[in-house]
Amino acid sequence: MQVVATAGHVDHGKSTLVRALTGMEPDRLAEERRRGLTIELGYAWTTLPSGERLAFVDVPGHERFLGTTLAGVGPVPAVMFVVAADEGWMPQSQEHLVALEALGVRHGLLAVTRADLADPAPVVEEAGVRLAAAGLTGAEALAVSGRTGQGLDELRKALDRLVARLPEPDPGAPVRLWIDRAFSVRGSGTVVTGTLPEGRITVGDELVLGDGLARVRALECLKEPVTSVTGVARVAVNLRGGAAERGRALLTPGAWTMTDLADVRLSPVGGARETSLPGRLSAHLGSAAVGCAVRPLGDGVVRLRLARPLPLHVGDVLLLRDPGRATGTDRTEVRVLAGASVLDVRPPPLRRRGAARLRAAELTKAPSGAGALLRTHRLLRGADLLAMGCVPEGEPVCGDWYADPEHWSLLGERLAETVARHAAEHPLEPGMPVEAARNALGLPERRLVAALVRPPLAVTGGRIVSGPPRGLPEPVARAVSRLRAELSARPFLAPEAGRLAELGLGPRELAAAVRAGMLLRIADGIVLLPGADVAAARLLARLPQPFTVSQARQALATSRRVAVPLLEHLDRGGLTERLDGVNRRCPAATR
Numbered sequence: 025m026q027v028v029a030t031a032g033h034v035d036h037g038k039s040t041l042v043r044a045l046t047g048m049e050p051d052r053l054a055e056e057r058r059r060g061l062t063i064e065l066g067y068a069w070t071t072l073p074s075g076e077r078l079a080f081v082d083v084p085g086h087e088r089f090l091g092t093t094l095a096g097v098g099p100v101p102a103v104m105f106v107v108a109a110d111e112g113w114m115p116q117s118q119e120h121l122v123a124l125e126a127l128g129v130r131h132g133l134l135a136v137t138r139a140d141l142a143d144p145a146p147v148v149e150e151a152g153v154r155l156a157a158a159g160l161t162g163a164e165a166l167a168v169s170g171r172t173g174q175g176l177d178e179l180r181k182a183l184d185r186l187v188a189r190l191p192e193p194d195p196g197a198p199v200r201l202w203i204d205r206a207f208s209v210r211g212s213g214t215v216v217t218g219t220l221p222e223g224r225i226t227v228g229d230e231l232v233l234g235d236g237l238a239r240v241r242a243l244e245c246l247k248e249p250v251t252s253v254t255g256v257a258r259v260a261v262n263l264r265g266g267a268a269e270r271g272r273a274l275l276t277p278g279a280w281t282m283t284d285l286a287d288v289r290l291s292p293v294g295g296a297r298e299t300s301l302p303g304r305l306s307a308h309l310g311s312a313a314v315g316c317a318v319r320p321l322g323d324g325v326v327r328l329r330l331a332r333p334l335p336l337h338v339g340d341v342l343l344l345r346d347p348g349r350a351t352g353t354d355r356t357e358v359r360v361l362a363g364a365s366v367l368d369v370r371p372p373p374l375r376r377r378g379a380a381r382l383r384a385a386e387l388t389k390a391p392s393g394a395g396a397l398l399r400t401h402r403l404l405r406g407a408d409l410l411a412m413g414c415v416p417e418g419e420p421v422c423g424d425w426y427a428d429p430e431h432w433s434l435l436g437e438r439l440a441e442t443v444a445r446h447a448a449e450h451p452l453e454p455g456m457p458v459e460a461a462r463n464a465l466g467l468p469e470r471r472l473v474a475a476l477v478r479p480p481l482a483v484t485g486g487r488i489v490s491g492p493p494r495g496l497p498e499p500v501a502r503a504v505s506r507l508r509a510e511l512s513a514r515p516f517l518a519p520e521a522g523r524l525a526e527l528g529l530g531p532r533e534l535a536a537a538v539r540a541g542m543l544l545r546i547a548d549g550i551v552l553l554p555g556a557d558v559a560a561a562r563l564l565a566r567l568p569q570p571f572t573v574s575q576a577r578q579a580l581a582t583s584r585r586v587a588v589p590l591l592e593h594l595d596r597g598g599l600t601e602r603l604d605g606v607n608r609r610c611p612a613a614t615r
């Protein structure tokens with residue numbers, strides 16, 4: 025299925041043409057039929073000669089209903105632009121065309137109606153030029169009459185050619201169904217309708233609606249019940265839960281960024297060279313219309329602050345218009361001011377002087393896509409990128425995290441510096457705690473720190489150590505040397521607490537010396553020379569087996585204070601085996 029919206033000045037024959045093409049009545053309201061005027065959006069559909077189904081969203085042409093017109097045109101990929109042969113180009117012809125230009129609608133055709141009342145050729149000519157100038161370059165022009173049926177067969181064929189040219193929608197895309205009607209049906213709750221541009225909705229889906237979730241109870245497509253529907257389609261969704269009204273959207277959870285702040289690039293419309301905007305505007309996207317404040321950043325880039333958050337992706341195109349001039353007396357005045365292409369949906373705060381200009385320069389320079397977002401945000405989850413409207417590129421740096429390559433290598437350098445500074449300031453600590461490094465670098469998760477660690481840095485025991493052990497501070501080194509000299513004379517007689525205190529070697533200093541490979545730790549406060557344990561085992565292996573603690577103590581010429589923990593240390597290393605409460609032996613292999 026495809027969906028096409030009508031556009032054009034009031035009374036030029038839009039609704040008549042839709043009626044003639046579909047046999048359905050787009051003007052549903054009694055008031056519309058009484059006044060012969062479209063007030064609300066109308067819906068009708070037909071099957072084209074190719075067999076393709078085509079639905080129309082028929083919009084009002086009257087200037088008073090521009091908001092409704094935009095809600096109808098906004099989510100629709102193509103347009104049937106109607107101009108009456110007997111009236112020619114009119115103010116709302118111009119206004120609708122400028123709106124289509126602002127929204128970036130590139131696909132459409134021109135129907136010059138009421139061809140039975142006047143020669144259509146001059147209008148075909150003039151309107152054709154205008155449509156092409158507004159970006160509807162490939163639009164075919166047809167002269168038709170909704171009254172006599174002239175040209176309708178050709179129009180149907182041209183509609184077939186138009187929909188065949190439309191880009192193929194992605195059924196896997198996230199859902200954003202802009203609600204254009206919401207009503208209650210007795211016994212089945214809320215029903216909303218809209219044009220689904222892409223993605224898939226299935227009965228049972230939970231979709232985001234406002235602040236909550238709504239479950240899809242039932243679906244209809246052109247009045248027929250379906251269990252699943254993919255865009256492009258006109259759909260009616262029966263919902264449980266959620267606050268439904270025009271201008272809200274049903275969304276795939278997690279796939280959109282709800283934001284009231286966006287940086288956008290303005291594109292001038294209606295042939296204007298540049299755009300200067302009033303400070304307060306109305307922004308339109310899909311069926312939504314919200315007030316917004318504009319802050320120019322420079323180079324045609326502005327920051328929009330929206331009166332309520334909208335679900336946005338980078339690359340969305342908003343239409344900006346001046347609501348203040350909606351009731352102006354100058355009827356030729358065009359109120360659509362610009363298109364606004366979304367560059368960033370999570371723009372950074374601008375605090376410092378000159379920040380706005382720098383930001384504008386950054387946004388102007390950067391190509392779009394994940395790379396550009398990462399240059400601004402430096403580090404993003406893949407899920408964040410998707411919610412911002414970009415498919416992550418390249419490899420994540422760890423888990424689901426993606427980084428700007430330049431920033432990532434800078435972080436690596438900063439980590440090395442930070443670890444080195446920490447080591448200099450805390451020479452006796454075994455390295456910098458990963459959590460402290462995370463803090464210092466301002467990273468959101470500890471595993472990002474681990475991902476940044478490269479040789480000679482290494483992570484051990486929750487700390488980042490920088491390569492091989494460094495020298496001990498001078499006084500500690502001297503004291504350790506004294507101790508080592510004493511131990512080499514009596515290798516198993518570990519120094520007493522008093523001696524350690526005299527040498528100024530507390531637990532931290534001893535631990536540092538152990539890390540530096542200068543001492544071997546047997547137990548708390550018991551240190552020997554490295555290799556003393558193996559030497560002890562060799563001596564013990566010569567004893568008659570098994571042996572007692574007392575026999576071991578004598579063989580090693582040491583005290584019980586050292587012998588007990590030393591034997592336990594040897595037990596742990598498999599160099600001795602404990603047989604019972606009294607006896608040990610050296611395993612056969614070591615004897």
Ligand SMILES: Nc1nc2c(ncn2[C@@H]2O[C@H](COP(=O)(O)OP(=O)(O)O)[C@@H](O)[C@H]2O)c(=O)[nH]1
Nearest residue numbers: 034035036037038039040137138139169170171
């Ligand atoms: N003679 C003639 N009248 C038409 C044609 N199309 C529409 N009209 C008349 O023009 C008036 C406005 O038509 P309508 O479809 O409501 O215009 P809309 O406001 O653009 O939807 C109605 O009175 C129609 O009967 C046409 O092709 N030929």
Ligand SMILES: [Mg+2]
Nearest residue numbers: 038039061062
């Ligand atoms: Mg109408």
